[in-house]
Amino acid sequence: MTTAIRTGNRRARKVDFDLPPKNALPSRRGKIAGLIALIAAAVYFLGPVYWLVVASTKNNRDLTSTFGFWFAEWNLGANYDSLMSWTQGMFWRWVGNSIFYSVTAGVVGTLFAIMAGYAIAKFSFPGKKVAVAIIMAGLLMPVALLTVPLYLEFHALGLVDTVWAIIIPSAVSPFGVFLGMVYAQSVPTELLEAARIDGAGELRIFFTIVMRLLAPAMVTIFLFIFVATWNNFLLPLLMVSSQELKPVTLGLFGMMSYFSPNKGAVMLGALLGVLPLIILFFTLQRYLRSGLAAGAVKG
Known part of the structure; x- marks a missing residue:
């Protein structure tokens, strides 16, 4: 907002109240250093994606004999036909499986993470410190260490080679509960007390106010669980053997384990398989930014 101040017959200079004071602005060197850092980060993160786009258009010979970051003979159509042929038309089924597993685990895991985090942050109950200690221990526990015990449990329950063998372990996220606990601390206690005085029950308060x-914050937790489920490889490798239930990561691994794979087709499959993640992040990026900022504020 820009205003002009009159004093007698003289007009004072315009003052822009939206700008911070000069001493709070970065120096010219700071701006240049920040710009260089942003460009370097963009190259670091976008470089592999660009290489994947280029590699998906090449055949095996061109992948090793031409410059990796520029196009050679165009083989995109042949690579796609090879991808569909090798997977027997199951590739898009695998992508759909990955979307189903990730979305389901993300929604269920986010709901339970927010509920558990809210309960730990805002209620006092016996064993609260033990619960927090178990959650923190779960953060330090390597996921690969739990894979074999999970397989034995699900085999005993008869759930191996079912969708539940992937969804249930993926939805249980100690990191998601920890984030839910951190975010729930920003909920004003006065607002909760006012709702209780008005006669609202705890479930109504949670689903109508807290959520x-x-x-x-829920979008942030959902994205973390979604990406973790999408990228999970060891769990589906042990739990799933049916072609109809494989996620795209496991399906492409089977293609690479072939004695003479069409690497260009594999690169194309990896590119098509990562597109849902890119679309999801572009769609939810503004919620992710606000969620990360909310986690830094304690109410």
């Missing part, structure tokens, strides 16, 4: 306040 609305923590919506950006």
Whole structure:
């Protein structure tokens, strides 16, 4: 907002109240250093994606004999036909499986993470410190260490080679509970007390007030669980053997384990398999930013 101040017959210079004071602005060197850092980060993160796009258009010979970051003979159509042929038309089924596993685990895991985190942050109950200690221990536990015990449990329950063998372990996220606990601390206690005085029950308070306040935080937790489920490889490798239930990561691994794979087709499959993640992040990026900012504020 820009305003002009009059004093007698003289007009004072315009003052822009939206700008911070000059001493709070970065120096010219700071701006240049920040720009260089942003460009370097963009190259670091986008370089592999660009290489994947280029590699998906090449055949095996061109992948080893031409410059990796530029196009050679165009083989995109042949690579796609090879991908569909080798997977027997199951590739898009695998992508759909990955989307189903990730979305389901993300929604269920986010709901339970927010509920558990809210309960730990806002309620006092016996064993609270033990629960927090178990959650923190779960953060330090390597996921690969739990894979074999999980397989034995699900085999005893008769759930191996079912969708539940992937969804249930993926939805249980100690990191998600920890984030839910951190975010729930920003919920004003006065607002909760006012709702209780008005006669609202705890379930109504949670689903009508708390979930609305923590919506950006829920998007952040959902994205973490979604990406972790999408990238999970060891769990589906042990739990799933049916072609119809494989996620795209496991399906492409089977293609690479072939004695003479069409690497260009594999690169194309990896590119097509990562597109849902890119679309999801572009769609939810503004909620992710606000959710990360909310986690840095304690109410």
